[in-house]
Amino acid sequence: MEKRATFSNLWLAAAFIAPQMLLVFVFFYWPTGEALYWAVTLEPPFGGSNEWVGWLNFETVFSDPKYWNSVRISIAFAGLATVLSLVIAAMLALFVDRRLPGHQLYKFTFFLPYALAAPSVGLAFRFIFSPDAGFVSAINRVWPNLWNPALDGWDAFLLIVFAQSWKMVGYNFIFFLAALQSIPRSVTEAGAMDGASVLRRMWDIQLPLIAPTLFFLVIINITDSFVDSFGIVDVTTSGGPARATDLMVYKIYFDGFEGKDYSLAAAQSIVLMLLIIALTFIQFRFVERRIHYS
Amino acid sequence: MIERTPLLDLFTHLLLLASFVALLIPFWIVFVAASHDFHTVNQVPMPLWPGDSFFENMAVAWERGNFGRVMLNSLIVAGGVTLGKIVLAALSAFSIVYFKYRLRMVMFWLIFITLMLPLEVRIVPTYAVAADALRPFQSMIDLFGIGINLPEWNLLNSYSGLILPLVATATGTFLYRQFFLTVPDELAEAAKMDGAGAVRFFLEVLLPLSRTNMAALATIMFVWSWNQYLWPLLVVTDHQNFATATMQLQKLIPGPLFGEPPVWNIAMAANLIVLAPPVLVTILLQRWFVRGLMVTEK
Structure with missing residues (x-):
């Protein structure tokens, strides 16, 4: 133009x-x-x-099982947190969009978690999910030693997944709701005339129509989970226990600044950059398409 | 819609109410924990109703986290980043949209590409540059074999070090560009016909028109820069003078060293202090915040 x-x-x-x-x-x-x-x-x-x-630095990085551990964890973290927050956010948006009395309250509160800094979320969740104080510790009363993110890697991993998805639910909710509200009323009304129930309309009309937004959010969520998760990990688990939450950005930070090995950290940064660039390219392609067809 | 679905309506209400509680309960728990004394907060199960030590805890947390100084730092950084982004992005977008020169598209792409790589990903080399911001120029001078030695300009432990790298992204430029492209050509033509130059047109026509977008961008940028964590953590070693609010959270983490029970009530009070400004901004300026989210991500 x-x-x-x-x-x-x-x-x-x-x-x-x-x-x-x-x-x-x-x-x-x-x-x-x-x-x-x-x-x-x-x-x-x-x-x-x-x-x-x-290629020596890259060979060093790629031959290190700790690096692959970090990659595996980052991918699992990105996948799990993204799916969790997207499913919850989509469901909430669909039901808020029914516009029953009181829906304004939800519209104005559901996005609040997104205003928090990652370390704030981390600290809050560290307390809530702490094994010997806080909110969740009550289950350790009933089943002793069931939950302990300080010792059990799986628990720690779940903890950061919860924290990340809680933060992103509000963000996703805003986008889903905006997408739902941009669907012309006549489309859903036509569905209603044809006798489709509310749930049927959600599943067969509204969800397919917000698919572009869903796709866009998948990319944004994955990128955010690679990038912004540092604050959560640093405050809750510091990558532990036994590297169970050693996400890629955290490992780069650790190798670069604690280990003072710039070359190793740089090689890892390049790999992460390529990953993020690939994701962004997919997103741009999609944004372009949306401009053409809408 | 017109149909009556009492059962589904009931289900909707229950689901939304349950989610409301589930989504907001972390805020409540943080607040409740911040309002109890040391022994009550470590009880299992924890109390779910606020106690009476709230102000006492806040005072201790304020003191221990040096928040008087630290909140001011965060305010300066967030304000600086916000202002810098709004001004620089408007200027560069104006240059790209309203002037014709050969490098225009090159410039646009050079700025646009920065959207791809967030600061966290290129943290190590950016840190090295911040240690001496003139080094890129020095290296280029050396490359041409000219014997000039630039002074060292160390950005570590300074407000410019906290602010400048966060301003160097394209979010705002892209937003302004999209907006400027929708401004009718007739406005610029009329301005030119009336003898207004580029600066005058920019200041008196374009900027007033962009007020909505500026407000949205400012809200988003304020919250975003207030919430920065990794970058301040690296740039600041002089914690007494330059620490930002989010950095203090790590320090207040109650580690169960030497078998001492963690001081959760103080940590949660500190967390409340740190999260209050962005949460207040998003609540009070909600319209702009939501708008900003939508426009910056497109």
Whole structure:
């Protein structure tokens, strides 16, 4: 799309875009390029400039069972948290959209969890799900040692899944509700005239019509679970117990800043970048399609 | 709809009410825990009704987390990021949409690509740049063999280090661009005919028209930057002076070291302090927040 009327003072155009380009260059392109450089070089132990080592860093990363453990956990985490929060959010949006008396209250409260910082969510859930105080600990009274995220990896994993999906339910809810409200009333009314019940209309008319939103949210949720989960993990489990919640971003942080191994962290960053870029490409393709057909 | 479905209506009400409780109960539990004394909060099962130590706990948490200073820091950072994004994004989008030059689309794509990689993913190299923000230029100068030595500009432990990298993304630029493209051409034509230059048109026609979008973007950006965690954690080592609110949560985690029971009531009180500003903003400016979510993700 082009503007018919444009201005011709190119110095002004350059001055307007310069600050943004400067920031983007210093804090985006340079670091990204440097990550690529570090990923294929190694810093010699006694100083001096980096040595070219080719794929060595990647080979080190890929031959490390701890890395694959982290990948497995990240994928399981992304999948489980995404499915959980999307299913709940879609169900809530469908029923709120029936617009029975009182639906405004839900509309204005369900998105609240999304306003919280990830470490806030983490801290709250750490208390609620703590084994010896808080809300869930009561079940340990009935069945001793049933729940202990500090010792049991599976429990810890569930804990961060719950925290992440709780945070994202509100976000997904907003998008589902907006999508449902943009469906023309006449479509659902036609369904009602043909004798389709409320639930039948949800399943056969409304859900298929919000499928594009669902797809878009799947991508957003997966990306968010890769990126924003750091705060949750850091506050609740610190990657433990025994690396049961060692998500990829957390491992990068740990190898890079605690282990001081920039090359190893850079190689892992590159892999994660490629993953996120792939997801974003899928999303762009879809956004394009939505613009064409709507 | 017109049909009567009493059973399903009852089910709907029950389901929504149950979800309402389930979704908001974490807030309630945090509040209740923050209002009990040390012994009551560690009881199993925990009480579900607030106690009477709320203000006492808040005072202790405020003190222990150094929140007087820290909240101010968070406010400065969130305000700086919000302001920076609104201004820079408007300027760059104006340049891309309303001027014709050959590199226009290149610039657009250069900015647009930054949407793909969030800060968390490229955290290690960005940190290295923040340690000396002029290093990219120094390396380029060295590459051309010119013997100029730039001074070192260390961004660690500074407000600019906390703010600038968070401003360097495309969220706002893209939003403004989409909006500017919908502004009728006639407005710019009329402005030009009346002899207004680019700056005048930008300030007096475009900006007033973009007020809605600015408000939405500002709300989102404020909440987003207030909630940043990983970046401040790395950039700040001088915790006394530059720690942000979210960073304090990690420190207040009650570790059961030496067999001591954790001090949950203080931790939860601190959590309330940290989560209050973004939650208040989203409640009070809800219209803008929801709008901002919808427009920034498209």
